[in-house]
Amino acid sequence: MDDAITLKSENFRNEARTGVIDCDVHNAVPSIQALFPYLEDRWRDYVVEHGIKSLEPNYYPRGTPLSARPGSELPNGHPPGSNLDVLRQQALDPWNVQYAILNCLYGVQMIHNEDWAAAMARAVNDWQNAEWLEKEPRLRASIVVASQNPEQAAEEIHRLGEHPGFVQVLLMVHSEMPYGKKHYWPIYEAAQQYGLPIGIHAGGVTGYPTMPVGWPSYYLEDYVSQSQAFQSQIVSLVSEGVFKKFPQLRVVLIESGFTWLPSLMWRFDKNWKGLRREVPWVNRLPSEIIKEHIRLTIQPLDESPKPEHLLETIEQIRSEDMLLFSTDYPHWHFDKNEEALPAKLPPRLEKKILSENARSVYRF
C-alpha cells in the first residue's frame, strides 16, 4: 500500500516540479573588491585604508561539511555560491525552478558603525541587482539591511521597495534586542508598505552568545541552537504586537527547521491564557497569529528515523500554508534531490510546499 502511494506521489512530483520556488539560496560576495563599483567613494576608501579583506561572516566555517555541497566549491578560492553559472547548474536547473530567492549572508549586521553598515548594505544590494538579478530572470533577492539602525534600514527598503527583483527584507536571527521591540518597527512599516515579507535567517550580530545559555564550544552546538533563537524571535514578534500593528506583514523563518513549532505553540497558547493581561493587544491565541503571519523554509530537515514522525509534526502544526520549499544551496544538507523534501508527503501538501505557499507570501 505504501508503495502505491509513493509511486503516485513521485508522478505528481515530476509534474509539480515545473515551477518550484526555492526560498533559500545563498549567493556569496566573492571578495570585498567585487562590491567596490557599488560602494560610495568615502566607504571604498575606508575599506581600502583599513585593509579590510572581507565581511564574510563565517557562519559556515570553511571546511566544515555543512558549508558546501560537493561541487559547489570554486577553483579560484572564491566562496561557494559566488558563481552564477555554477549556481544555475546546481540550484536552478535540477529543480526546474521558477524562482529562487537569494539570501546574501554578508556580515553587514556585525559592523558596529551604523553608517558604514548601511553603506555596505546598499552596496551589496546594488551588486545583487547588477550581478544576479539582471543576469538571471529566475532569481529574486532579499534586501540586505543593516538592522543596527532601523531608520536607515527603512530608508534602504524605500530605495528598493518598488524594484520587482527584490521580494523580501532580510534580518538575521541573532539580534541585539528581540525583534518585536518597537525599536525595529520602522523596518516592518516599510516592508509592509511594499508587500515585502521579513525573512529571518540563521546568523546575526557579534558580541551576543549564540546559545540561550552562553557561548558554545563547538560548531555543532552553534548550528543546532540557531533554532532556539528563532523560537524566541517568534515569541517576541507576537507578544509585542507586531502583527497587530502591521496586519499585512509576513515573516519567513529561514534555515532552522520547523519541527520545533508545535511544542512552542502549545506552550505559548497555554501561557497566554493566564498572562494575556500583560500583552492585551494579543487578543487571540498566539498560535493563530503564528499560523497567519509566520512561514518557515524546510531545510535543514530535522529528520526523525521514522519518516511518519515528520508527517505527524506537520499535522500538529495544523496548517498546510506555512512550509516553504528550500534547498539552502550551497550548504550541504542532502545528497539526492529527493531528500530535500520530507518523505511521503501527501501530493496536495507537496504542491503547496513546492510553490503555492511561496506564491502567496512573495510578490512575484
Next chain:
Amino acid sequence: MKKHIVATVEEIPAGEKKFISVNGKSICVFNVNGEFYALRNSCPHQGAELCKGSVGGMTVYNGSSSEGFDVSFVKKGEVLRCPWHGWEFDIKTGKSIVDPKRCLVKSYDVTVEESDVEMINAQVETYLVTIKSNYVLVHV
C-alpha cells in the same frame, strides 16, 4: 430549578463575596457594584476553587496609537481571576476572557426578593428570620 435563600442583601456588600453550598455544590455569590451574581466554585480548566481567586478589572486593547497601542483598564470589579493559572472570567456571565465560547464556568440566576423565609420554603436554618427583609436567592 429551585430558589435558595443564601444571604441578606446587607451580608454581601459591593465588592464582596460569599461561599455557599447547595445540594453539595460549592457556589459563590458576588456583589458586583450592587448587583448579585453566582458562579460555580470550580474552574473549568483544572478544577481549582475558582472563586477563591482575586477580583479586579481587565486590561484590554482598544486600537493602535502613534506610540504603539491604546490600552485601557475596564470592567473594574467584574473580572474573577483563577487562583491557580490566572485565567480571567467575567463574573456577570461566567465566560472566560480567553475562550468565552468553550471555556466558561456555570453561572446561576440570582434574584433579590423581599420576603420572609417560610414563604420561600428554603432550608436555610442558619438565618433567624422573623422580619421581612431583602434576601439574595440563588436559582439552582
Next chain:
Amino acid sequence: MAKIEEQKAMETGKKLNGIIDCDVHPHPKSYQVIQSYMSEPWKSRFNAQTGLRGMYDNPIHVNRLDSVTPDGGYPCSDPEFTRKQLLDEYGINYAILLPRAFVSRYSNPDFAAAIAAAFNDWLAADWLDNNNDDGRYKGSITVAPQNPQAAAREIERWAGHPHFVQVMMDSGSTAPYGQQQFHPIYEACEKHGLPIAFHPGTEGVGINQSHVAGYPTTYMEWHTCLPLSAQAHLVSFITEGVFEKFPRLKLVMVEGGSAWLPSLLWRLDSEWKPLREEVPWVKKRPSEYIKEHVRLTSQPIESPDDPKHLLMNFEMMDAKNILMFSTDYPHWDFDSPTRSFPKMPEDLKRRIFFENAKELYNLE
C-alpha cells in the same frame, strides 16, 4: 510495590495513588531563617527582605492564591499544610523538593555558595530531618555553578543523607553546562549516585545570559522561552561528551517543558552526522544517550487543542521511559495530578506518574 504502598497508606492513614511529584518548591518561612544559617561576612550582606529575582517576576501571582498557609504564611513554607494540600489531597507518595535560592545570579561565587549552603541547612532541618516522619519529602542539594569545586564540596557535605536525592542548579547560566569547567560537579554527583537537576528561573537575571536574543520585555515572553535554556544545556551535555565521561550520571531537566525533545533530537542527530568529526567523543547518535541518562519533568505540560497530538508526542519522545510527573506546587502554573493530562493508557500513566521517578531516585 502495591504492598509497600498499602503499608504506607496505613501508616499515614491516607490513600497513596502511585504519584511522585518531581517539582515542589518549599519556601523558608522568612529569609531571616536562611540568614540564621549563614556566617559573616555573608550574613550581613544577604538581603533578607526579599527573595524575588527583582525582574521577570510574575505579573499575576507567582503562587497559587490558595496556597497561603493557614496562619497567613508564605506558600509552601509549612510542611504540614503542604502535606495536607498537596500530598494527601492527591495521594502523592513522594514530593521531590527544589527550593528556589536563585544563586546562579550572583557575581561573587563565595556569596553564592554561602547562600546555597544555608538553603541546604534549612531544607534539611525544616523539611527532611524534621516534619518528615513518613519520609515523603525528598530534597535537592542546591549548588552554585560559579565555583564548581565549591559545589562539589557542598555535594560531599550532604552525600549519604537519607532524604537528599539529587543535586540542583539554576539553568540560568553564563556558559553551557556541558563544558568541562562544570565537570567537578558531575563527578561528585556520579560518585554519590545523585542525579543533577537543572531548574529555570535565573535566565537573563544577574550575571546570567539571556535565553532569548536580547532581553525579553514581558514575563510572558521570558517564561514562554524558558525551555530554550533547557534545550541548550542538553545539547551542550551531549556535545561535550559528559555522559561518555560520567557513564552513570543522570540529568533531570525540571520545568523546562518536554514536547520539544523529539524535534531537538532529530535536529541534533541530523547535524551530528556531518559534523561528528568535531566531537569524536560523541560515540553514538545523540538521541541514544537520552533513555539511559536524561529525564524530563512534565509541568507545565504542553496542552495542544487536540490531546491526541500530545499522545503522539509522548510516543515520539519515549515518554514512557523519560517523562516524570510534576506539579510545580505552589506556583501559579501548577499542573493538577487529576486534570492536567489527557486520558492515556494505564501503563504509560503509571510510568510517567510513578515508575520513572521511583527508578531514578531509588524510592520504594
